[in-house]
Amino acid sequence: MTVVAETARFCADVLTCAELPDGDTVYDDAHPLWQKFVAAGLANWWLPERYGGRAFSLGDSVEISARLSYHDPGFAFSAFLPILASRMLEFFGSAELAQRYLPELSGTGSFCATLGSEARAGSELTNTETTFRRHGDSLVINGHKQFSTNLAFARFCLVLARNADDERDFAVILVPGEAEGFRVEQRWRMSGLLGTGTYAATFTDCAVPAGNALNGNGIRVLEVGLNGSRILMAAMAIGMSRRIRDLSMEYAATKRLGGAPLSRNAVFGARMGQLEMELETIKSQCDRAARDYDELYLGARPAEKFLGQGVLKSAVVAKMHSGQVGWKIASAASEGFGGLGYTEQHEIQRLMRAMRHISIVEGSDDVLRDLIYGRYVRRASRRG
Numbered sequence: 001m002t003v004v005a006e007t008a009r010f011c012a013d014v015l016t017c018a019e020l021p022d023g024d025t026v027y028d029d030a031h032p033l034w035q036k037f038v039a040a041g042l043a044n045w046w047l048p049e050r051y052g053g054r055a056f057s058l059g060d061s062v063e064i065s066a067r068l069s070y071h072d073p074g075f076a077f078s079a080f081l082p083i084l085a086s087r088m089l090e091f092f093g094s095a096e097l098a099q100r101y102l103p104e105l106s107g108t109g110s111f112c113a114t115l116g117s118e119a120r121a122g123s124e125l126t127n128t129e130t131t132f133r134r135h136g137d138s139l140v141i142n143g144h145k146q147f148s149t150n151l152a153f154a155r156f157c158l159v160l161a162r163n164a165d166d167e168r169d170f171a172v173i174l175v176p177g178e179a180e181g182f183r184v185e186q187r188w189r190m191s192g193l194l195g196t197g198t199y200a201a202t203f204t205d206c207a208v209p210a211g212n213a214l215n216g217n218g219i220r221v222l223e224v225g226l227n228g229s230r231i232l233m234a235a236m237a238i239g240m241s242r243r244i245r246d247l248s249m250e251y252a253a254t255k256r257l258g259g260a261p262l263s264r265n266a267v268f269g270a271r272m273g274q275l276e277m278e279l280e281t282i283k284s285q286c287d288r289a290a291r292d293y294d295e296l297y298l299g300a301r302p303a304e305k306f307l308g309q310g311v312l313k314s315a316v317v318a319k320m321h322s323g324q325v326g327w328k329i330a331s332a333a334s335e336g337f338g339g340l341g342y343t344e345q346h347e348i349q350r351l352m353r354a355m356r357h358i359s360i361v362e363g364s365d366d367v368l369r370d371l372i373y374g375r376y377v378r379r380a381s382r383r384g
């Protein structure tokens with residue numbers, strides 16, 4: 001059975017029968033849905049075989065993210081986001097560090113988390129205020145991080161910090177969940193992606209071995225890590241748009257207009273044709289980005305090649321495009337349900353709120369537009 005078929009089975013056997021999450025639900029490693037996901041052999045499905053993983057490609061992962069999101073976007077987000085930290089560790093951690101921490105992710109389905117964002121640094125990572133300082137064989141970390149998903153139950157996290165003695169030097173450092181001086185603070189109550197646990201955290205003289213720092217400039221390392229998770233975030237819009245299409249068709253089969261079902265109405269038909277076209281463009285861009293990613297990943301010296309590229313243009317474009325088009329789809333569809341579509345009870349509201357995060361998390365559109373301009377428009381125009 002292919003991994004996509006395995007995911008489809010998990011969705012049919014488990015997710016369709018599960019209760020939808022509310023504001024108190026957290027998909028942590030003890031949650032029954034997560035345990036079933038682990039038992040199905042799907043947890044952290046992208047990890048390489050040398051770490052006990054199943055080594056599924058980004059191409060496959062796009063469809064996995066889409067299928068999980070069709071049923072439960074919060075579950076999908078919690079499930080794929082560890083690709084961000086685990087891929088940074090796989091590429092840029094020492095062999096010993098990777099061997100110590102990665103096999104557990106595939107074996108027991110434990111989580112890992114990333115701490116990049118800060119209250120003041122925002123998207124300008126060069127303004128990062130969390131610091132590290134070398135002290136003998138240790139690195140001592142101090143600072144506050146604003147958002148990190150899966151953090152409270154993560155086996156380890158990767159933290160972006162600035163060298164306290166050299167403001168141009170940044171590192172990504174692995175901190176075990178039980179490290180002294182590391183404290184997880186409040187869980188944010190999000191308006192969407194229910195079930196996802198996102199937290200703030202503080203580091204107070206938190207000492208870890210110097211070997212826990214990943215190789216390479218921390219900001220560049222984080223940029224590389226974000227390529228995979230941005231593509232899978234974009235892919236969530238495929239699943240949510242498919243769900244919106246199916247909900248609209250169910251509604252149109254029962255709603256009558258002028259003595260006939262809404263599904264026979266030309267205006268409704270045109271709207272659904274438009275939705276399908278837009279959905280296809282999301283899928284095409286995600287597939288394109290995943291192909292670019294897999295080409296680098298499966299080739300020789302992937303870590304080096306990714307580091308050379310940094311931000312993958314097609315991954316950023318996929319996330320921006322999915323966020324914008326997905327939002328348009330959700331908004332148009334909500335109107336189609338009339339007043340019902342504005343009630344909290346209607347599923348379209350849950351989907352709209354979840355869709356919104358794609359244009360915000362891992363770089364909002366304003367920030368990514370600026371990034372594309374700086375790296376691909378201005379530089380290209382200088383080349384003539």
Ligand SMILES: Cc1cc2nc3c(=O)[nH]c(=O)nc-3n(C[C@H](O)[C@H](O)[C@H](O)COP(=O)(O)OP(=O)(O)OC[C@H]3O[C@@H](n4cnc5c(N)ncnc54)[C@H](O)[C@@H]3O)c2cc1C
Pocket residue numbers: 113114115116117118121122123124147148149150190193198357360361362363364365366367370
């Ligand atoms: C559900 C959720 C989960 C998250 N999980 C994680 C996680 O696991 N790890 C993690 O590190 N972070 C995480 N985040 C944080 C998330 O990635 C950031 O919130 C997001 O990147 C936006 O950054 P910011 O909040 O710092 O906003 P800012 O960067 O301050 O941006 C706010 C606004 O300021 C404007 N702006 C900022 N910079 C520019 C610019 N250069 N050009 C033009 N306009 C600009 C834009 O309008 C932008 O939308 C999560 C957030 C959410 C909501």
